[in-house]
Amino acid sequence: xxxxEFRYGTSRYVAERxxxxxxxxxxxxxxxxxxxxxxxxxxxxxxxxMAKAFxxxxxxxxxxxxxxxxxxxxxxxxxxAKGMPVIFLTVALEPGMMNTVALQKxxxxxxLLLGSELVEIDDxxxxxxxxxxxxxxxxxxxFGTSLSSLLTNFGVDTVLIGGTSTSGCxxxxxxxxxxxxxxxxVVEECCGDRNVAAHEANLFDxxxxxxxxxxxxxxxxxxxSIPARKxx
Numbered sequence: 001x002x003x004x005e006f007r008y009g010t011s012r013y014v015a016e017r018x019x020x021x022x023x024x025x026x027x028x029x030x031x032x033x034x035x036x037x038x039x040x041x042x043x044x045x046x047x048x049x050m051a052k053a054f055x056x057x058x059x060x061x062x063x064x065x066x067x068x069x070x071x072x073x074x075x076x077x078x079x080x081a082k083g084m085p086v087i088f089l090t091v092a093l094e095p096g097m098m099n100t101v102a103l104q105k106x107x108x109x110x111x112l113l114l115g116s117e118l119v120e121i122d123d124x125x126x127x128x129x130x131x132x133x134x135x136x137x138x139x140x141x142x143f144g145t146s147l148s149s150l151l152t153n154f155g156v157d158t159v160l161i162g163g164t165s166t167s168g169c170x171x172x173x174x175x176x177x178x179x180x181x182x183x184x185x186v187v188e189e190c191c192g193d194r195n196v197a198a199h200e201a202n203l204f205d206x207x208x209x210x211x212x213x214x215x216x217x218x219x220x221x222x223x224x225s226i227p228a229r230k231x232x
Contacts, residue, residue, distance in 0.1 A: 021204050033208045039222045040157035040183050042229075044085035045075060048141055048163030048170050050125060051090045053111065053118035060108050061118075065164060068192040069124050071216050072162045075190060076125060078220060082228035085154040086131045089141040089163070089173075092119040102138060139172035148180050158183040160219060161211070162190025167198040174211045184211030187219045 028034050055069060056062040079086055092114040097103075103110055112119050114135070121127050134145045141147050151159065159182045161173055170191050177184040186206055193199035207213035214222070 020200065024204065025208070028208045037178075037183050037212055039185055039226075041226070042084070042155050043079070043158040043160050043185070043223070043226070044087060044151055044154060044156040045079050045160045045162070046141055046147070046173060046177075047072060047076075047086065047088045047121075047125065048161065048173055049089060049091060049165075050122050050163050051112075051119050052122055054164050055122040055124075059118065060111065063192075063194050065192045068162070068164070068190060069122060071187070071189040073125055074216070075160065075162065075187065075219055075223070078223050079160075080128070082223065082226065083230055084223070084226075085151070085156060086128075087147065087150060088121050088125075088127060088131060088133045089136055089145070089147070089169075090119045090121060090133055091137065091169075092116075092135045093137060097137060100137075139169045140176045141169065141173040142176040142180065143172075151182065156182070158185060160190075161186045164192045165198075166191040166193040167195070167202040168193075171202050171206060171210075174206050178210050185219065185222070186211050186213045187216055188213055189216040190219075 025034060050065070050069065050072065053059050053061045054063075055065045057064050076086060091109065091112045093110070093112050094114050098110055121133060127133070132150065134141070134147055136143065136145050138144065159177045161170055161177070161184055163170055170186065174184040174186055186203070188203060191199070191203070193202070203213050
């Protein structure tokens with residue numbers, strides 16, 4: 001099956017995923033992995049790296065994330081209506097940061113210069129003035145940022161996670177979230193990766209060890225169950 005056929009959300013995608021991972025999930029469960037943590041009383045949505053460098057297929061770092069953008073926006077609109085926190089992350093580098101070991105591994109990210117249009121959040125997500133954009137240089141949304149402090153200040157116990165890439169910054173964010181005591185809920189249709197196999201493998205691994213991977217529909221059901229609050 002090609003990547004084009006193995007498209008997120010199609011019936012073939014679901015059937016292929018069950019074929020690939022059904023036995024592995026059962027095996028992990030027998031050994032005590034894959035427990036459910038569920039959502040808590042107050043969530044935030046951490047949107048990872050949905051910047052123009054990644055969402056524009058014409059850019060070196062970009063690919064088709066139109067469906068991911070649509071699904072993220074649907075979650076955002078529900079959370080905004082309920083006064084739930086939304087926090088965006090973007091990678092932005094200063095010229096003096098170009099000689100790190102990480103950039104030797106991914107030299108394409110040298111284009112993500114602080115202040116450039118490429119590091120701006122995609123306009124289709126409709127970011128509001130009261131929604132912070134935190135700048136990071138590495139993979140996890142928590143590493144070297146004030147994200148943990150912000151979430152604590154907002155009284156958040158649950159972190160919905162979406163963005164790109166599933167195998168990189170989304171995964172790293174989920175790992176740090178659970179280590180810091182938050183409940184990570186990675187929304188499947190709100191995540192994207194350049195490679196479908198990497199997307200699937202990392203969703204499986206996150207779901208077994210680092211957080212709950214939930215569907216877009218499950219995320220909406222969870223959000224609807226939480227009473228709205230007045231904005232601070």
